[in-house]
Each structure stands twice: as C-alpha cells, then as structure tokens.
Amino acid sequence: MMNVLDIIKKCRTPRIRKARPRDVPAIIEMVDRTMAGDYRGIVPDDEIAKWVGALSMALKGPWPLALVADYKGLVSGVALVRDGMHLSLLWTAEGCRGAGLGTALMDAVEHKVFSVGHPYMTLSVYRDNDRAVTFYQHRGWTVNSQYVGEVGAVVLEMRKKRS
Numbered sequence: 001m002m003n004v005l006d007i008i009k010k011c012r013t014p015r016i017r018k019a020r021p022r023d024v025p026a027i028i029e030m031v032d033r034t035m036a037g038d039y040r041g042i043v044p045d046d047e048i049a050k051w052v053g054a055l056s057m058a059l060k061g062p063w064p065l066a067l068v069a070d071y072k073g074l075v076s077g078v079a080l081v082r083d084g085m086h087l088s089l090l091w092t093a094e095g096c097r098g099a100g101l102g103t104a105l106m107d108a109v110e111h112k113v114f115s116v117g118h119p120y121m122t123l124s125v126y127r128d129n130d131r132a133v134t135f136y137q138h139r140g141w142t143v144n145s146q147y148v149g150e151v152g153a154v155v156l157e158m159r160k161k162r163s
C-alpha cells in the first residue's frame with residue numbers, strides 16, 4: 001500500500017531504467033487510462049476509441065531503447081525509441097505530470113541516442129497537442145515538416161540536433 005510520501009516520490013524521484021517485458025501491462029494500463037482524455041479535441045473520438053487497448057501491438061518488441069520511470073516497481077512514465085533515433089512514445093502518468101518525469105525520460109533517451117553518435121533525433125506529434133508540442137519546443141526540438149495524418153489531424157515532424 002502506498003502512502004502519501006510514496007506517491008510524491010513515485011512522481012519526483014523515480015529511477016529511470018530499461019523497460020522489461022514484464023512492464024508491458026503497466027505501460028498499457030498507464031497509457032490507456034489517459035489516452036481518451038489526452039487526445040480529446042485533437043483526434044476524432046471514434047479514432048481514439050480504436051486506439052485504446054491497441055497499444056499492445058505497438059509495444060511488441062524488440063525495443064533496443066525503451067526506458068521507464070520506476071519507483072518501487074510502479075511505472076509512472078515510458079519512453080520508446082525505434083530505428084535508433086525516433087522517439088515513438090513518450091507518456092507519463094496523469095497524476096505525475098508537471099513533476100519532471102517527462103524531462104527525466106527525455107534527457108535519458110537523448111543522452112543514449114546522441115552518445116552513440118546519431119546526429120539528430122526525430123518524433124511525430126499532433127499539432128494540436130499543445131502541451132506536448134510546447135514541452136518539446138522548450139527542450140530544443142523544432143518543427144521540420146508537417147502533414148495531415150490518417151485521422152485527419154495535422155502531424156508535426158519534429159527533430160533535435162545533437163549539440
């Protein structure tokens with residue numbers, strides 16, 4: 001049973017570690033819990049309904065670079081990188097947002113990707129996902145291109161160069 005201190009620590013002082021296959025159910029649960037709310041008004045509701053529960057497909061490995069934020073075995077955030085340099089999933093638990101978890105995960109993946117010599121990283125984000133777009137811009141990411149995605153929402157292709 002978690003006490004209040006544990007809940008605060010879960011958000012503020014997690015360990016960033018490699019994800020393991022046994023983390024997958026917790027990752028799916030964390031993402032599915034907030035996906036509908038996070039994407040409401042950004043992509044059509046009927047599309048969101050299809051995505052909830054579908055993450056297990058997207059999480060099929062192998063994932064050479066997959067990190068989670070963990071406190072006492074509780075997963076409160078995840079970052080997945082594919083193709084060596086594309087951030088394909090960054091998500092933090094709703095109750096922890098604004099506590100620095102996203103930044104910690106982002107710093108860790110950027111460090112890993114850039115330290116093996118990749119000159120830049122990429123990601124895709126819905127243009128209307130204001131919180132995420134601002135989050136990336138504040139961390140040095142810039143918009144490289146944009147297109148209308150499958151669900152009719154504008155997708156920004158962002159990138160960040162190694163400094």
Ligand SMILES: CC(C)(COP(=O)(O)OP(=O)(O)OC[C@H]1O[C@@H](n2cnc3c(N)ncnc32)[C@H](O)[C@@H]1OP(=O)(O)O)[C@@H](O)C(=O)NCCC(=O)NCCS
Nearest residue numbers: 038090091092097098099100101102103124125132135138
């Ligand atoms: C985008 C996301 C990963 C950021 O994670 P986070 O754990 O909130 O990140 P941090 O706490 O390190 O930073 C959040 C920023 O929002 C600000 N913030 C303040 N209060 C906040 C709140 N209640 N909730 C979220 N962010 C808040 C923080 O001050 C910080 O601002 P900064 O960019 O000026 O530093 C998280 O909001 C999320 O999981 N969103 C839903 C999934 C999503 O859209 N992912 C990206 C898809 S491409």
